[in-house]
Amino acid sequence: MSIHSKSKTVLTALAFVASSLISSHVLADEALIHVNGMGAVEVTPNAYTVTLILEEEGATVSKLNAQLEADLRSTVQFLLEQGIEQKNIQSMQVRLNPRYVHLPEGRKQDGFTLSRDVTITSTNLATYDAILDGVLKRGVDRIQQFDFIALGQHNAYERALIAAVKDAKQRAQLLAKELQIEVGEVVAISESGGNMPIPVMRAEMMAKDMSMSLPGQERIEARVNVTFKIVQ
Known part of the structure; x- marks a missing residue:
């Protein structure tokens, strides 16, 4: 490539850069x-969702789990009988925590607390009170949250x-x-x-x-x- 051609190429490149800088500045x-x-x-709202807590306390995890599973089966069976579809019942979340007691000599571990969350969703607003009454009689210890929600919207x-x-x-x-x-x-x-x-x-x-x-x-x-x- 000749010196003239190289100079022309360099000038073209510089002109392009200058043009870009001017455009950016204007923008x-x-x-x-x-x-x-x-x-x-x-x-x-045309439905509700509620989280139920099942909880057991004791010294042996295997025994706690067995009791919790029994309560869970009873609760789920009741929910199915009340028309709650299986796909609208979630029960996968499990928590195991050490339990402590406070003694004069300090804090001491005294077994474990095993809990399980069961979340349900239903479009039958008229029966939620019967649902809550029923699950509390079948091993559910407390109701964590109740929300009215809008489905299909x-x-x-x-x-x-x-x-x-x-x-x-x-x-x-x-x-x-x-x-x-x-x-x-x-x-x-x-x-x-x-x-x-x-x-x-x-x-x-x-x-x-x-x-x-x-x-x-x-x-x-x-x-x-x-x-x-x-x-x-």
Whole structure:
């Protein structure tokens, strides 16, 4: 390659780099407007989920496990008889912890505590009180959590997300109108998360008056961050 050709190649490369730097600088200096948008959809819970705790204490793990398995079989059999489908019963989580007692000479291990979580889901809201009464009579020691949930409404969050985008656009246009500028195309958009708050009902609250425990409506929210270009 001749010296002239090499010089021409180098100049072309430098021109390309300079052009890229100028483009990047112009992009960085563009006037932008950043807004947040939120959308919400109201849904009616049509199911519930509850976690049941079975627990045994003693000195021998094998004996604890045998008793726990017996209680578990009794509980699961009852749930199946009440119409809870097997696929909606989860009982895989097991915990084994040492148990301690406090003596004048200090803390001393005194056997073990073996527990098992059983989580169930049901769409029959009318029978949850009978379910809870029944499992407590069959070895369940306590109810950890009770939630009303909305099943089969997966598009609710999508609708909330669309509403959040529309809200962001309206916010941008409102700001632009006040500032006497014009909103251009979208430069960036990101989903900043949402929440699905579900009321938690403790067993003692439910026991006070089962007839007044109504699911009501729940609010599903979605949030987005949107960046618009300002038209010069």
